[in-house]
């Protein structure tokens with residue numbers, strides 16, 4: 001495969017009819033032909049069609065890069081506001097140096113994340129699924145070695161460089177990284193295949209090439225296959241949390257495509273990531289599943305009509321990822337066919353085109369999630385800062401007695417916060433869950449049901465080992481096989497018994513309760529500090545994906561007050577990375593057995609004996625840590641909450657001191673003069689931020705609250721359509737088709753005044769309120785429709801159930 005190789009000229013001299021017929025097959029032309037002229041005509045026609053409809057890969061790249069570029073503006077808007085806030089804080093001097101520094105530090109971290117123009121796409125899947133082949137196809141050149149045997153054994157990060165260059169990062173800490181350029185460049189390929197035991201094994205390899213797709217910041221990462229070797233799989237699992245987006249390559253013909261025991265370990269890590277990672281980038285949308293080797297499936301299907309492997313795959317995936325959008329996220333293709341079509345005719349076949357289309361949607365989507373997160377953050381900062389100023393102004397108006405009284409009250413509230421009762425409750429509950437789970441699991445492992453399943457091995461189950469394979473490889477294969485079965489059997493048990501998931505749910509509810517309590521304690525403190533009416537606020541239901549309406553200033557403020565670290569914690573985020581701790585099971589001590597049994601080649605008996613040994617060892621030594629590991633997400637989460645709790649206390653203690661500092665009552669006027677302009681400024685900046693964010697396409701309403709305007713119909717000009725008018729807008733009859741539901745009659749409340757920052761803010765605040773009411777089952781509120789054309793807000797509507805709305 002050479003990049004830039006000329007498309008094959010149709011006039012090849014020694015071409016036979018058979019060649020052309022093969023081309024037709026490659027191009028998926030079904031018509032049967034025997035005549036050379038007709039065959040060539042058909043071929044030319046098909047290639048022309050493909051060129052017209054799908055274009056070349058270079059054109060595909062352009063689409064992807066253009067769409068990424070589009071998101072740059074959004075990031076710039078946020079950056080602009082960050083600078084504005086910073087300027088304001090510095091020039092007024094109303095906010096303490098420490099506070100400004102805190103703000104700057106956090107903002108810069110966020111901006112760095114947002115501004116990173118490296119979009120890492122991790123390609124993963126089981127061994128020999130075609131991961132490396134897919135990368136070569138996407139890059140249009142043979143960068144990764146491919147083979148039917150397990151081949152990629154290290155992480156390879158492929159990014160842009162003006163000249164070809166590779167850097168080998170040896171695992172062996174004593175060796176310095178080695179740079180390969182010029183003639184030596186391609187030597188990295190030898191290192192890709194080096195087994196983990198090799199002293200020159202690389203932890204990762206950087207490959208830089210002047211490829212146009214990568215120039216826009218896309219970084220493609222090839223990973224070792226998951227499944228056969230536990231140690232090798234772990235390399236990939238470790239990398240997971242660093243990726244932006246994922247392409248999971250499935251070896252479709254292999255046992256119906258999705259081997260549950262292979263798919264699940266990786267998928268469950270990925271699920272953990274996205275479940276929590278709301279707002280931080282990884283969502284359930286951030287992966288594409290490529291059902292590869294479809295050419296082989298088609299051949300098999302000719303023989304065997306009854307099975308539909310695609311359906312089977314979709315069902316398995318959906319069982320594990322209920323949010324899966326199958327139209328967008330699952331694609332069946334033949335990488336080898338697409339590669340050949342691309343090389344011979346320089347066009348994208350339909351498979352490749354559809355992959356490129358999905359990438360074109362996937363990458364900007366992942367960036368979008370990050371911009372949303374940063375928007376909430378900066379807007380929350382503004383709320384928090386203005387609240388602080390309000391507090392200062394409030395205090396300036398107090399008499400000395402009132403101030404002392406406030407200080408006393410604050411002291412009481414603070415000591416309540418310090419006790420940390422909700423935290424202790426959660427900690428106790430985690431310990432008790434671990435205890436119970438251990439008892440339950442131990443008793444299951446003793447049952448006849450489990451033992452029969454776990455100890456029965458047939459010839460088919462024996463891992464494939466090559467003739468004369470070395471001892472340690474053999475050992476590893478047997479161990480992996482037993483551990484996989486163990487995990488799989490327990491997964492099956494869990495899927496009927498739901499013991500762990502029930503325990504997780506109960507803990508989750510406790511976290512929610514604790515969160516609300518925490519939030520209430522802070523609100524109490526705020527009431528003393530700011531003095532304004534904060535009772536009106538009612539907390540929302542907290543669920544990842546639809547936790548709250550971030551429009552609510554209290555909530556935003558709470559999130560930033562508790563620091564960015566708390567944000568993740570609330571949504572049970574990214575801790576999954578920490579969860580990827582050392583394997584609990586470890587390598588079995590099976591050397592002795594293997595030696596004894598190997599020669600007899602009675603593998604089934606060996607596996608059976610080893611399973612028994614494994615089980616005994618597990619029950620006596622490993623069960624506790626296994627169960628603890630199952631609850632590690634909760635354990636990590638509570639640890640972070642504790643950290644944050646401590647930080648909050650420090651912050652409030654400082655505020656408590658400040659409260660009595662300004663003893664001199666004559667300063668009231670001075671303080672008010674100093675703070676009021678900044679306060680007003682920050683408030684309006686927040687409204688402007690929201691307005692600009694909307695006009696630049698950033699979702700300011702949490703996704704569950706913002707509906708797609710194209711699903712909504714209403715007619716403003718019809719008189720009968722008007723259900724009523726209010727001060728803010730008029731209410732019209734309309735129809736709304738929620739995704740996956742029938743069309744409904746709805747009431748559409750449309751903002752009446754010219755939409756400017758301040759009335760848009762007020763209008764949306766109403767939406768936030770309504771979302772809350774919906775939760776209380778008072779009114780069915782479908783959401784907000786925001787329509788922007790050419791960066792201009794054209795309409796803004798709230799959509800309710802018709803009866804309630806009317």
Ligand SMILES: Nc1nc2c(ncn2[C@@H]2O[C@H](COP(=O)(O)OP(=O)(O)OP(=O)(O)O)[C@@H](O)[C@H]2O)c(=O)[nH]1
Pocket residue numbers: 125126127128129130131132133134145146147148149150151152153223224225226292293294295296333334335336337
């Ligand atoms: N029939 C068919 N074979 C394919 C297809 N894609 C890849 N292959 C073959 O599958 C084998 C494995 O491909 P690789 O790209 O090396 O697979 P990999 O997932 O990178 O494998 P490891 O790195 O070993 O985990 C190679 O022999 C490829 O030629 C396809 O679409 N159809």
Ligand SMILES: [Mg+2]
Pocket residue numbers: 131132133144145146151152222223
């Ligand atoms: Mg590979």
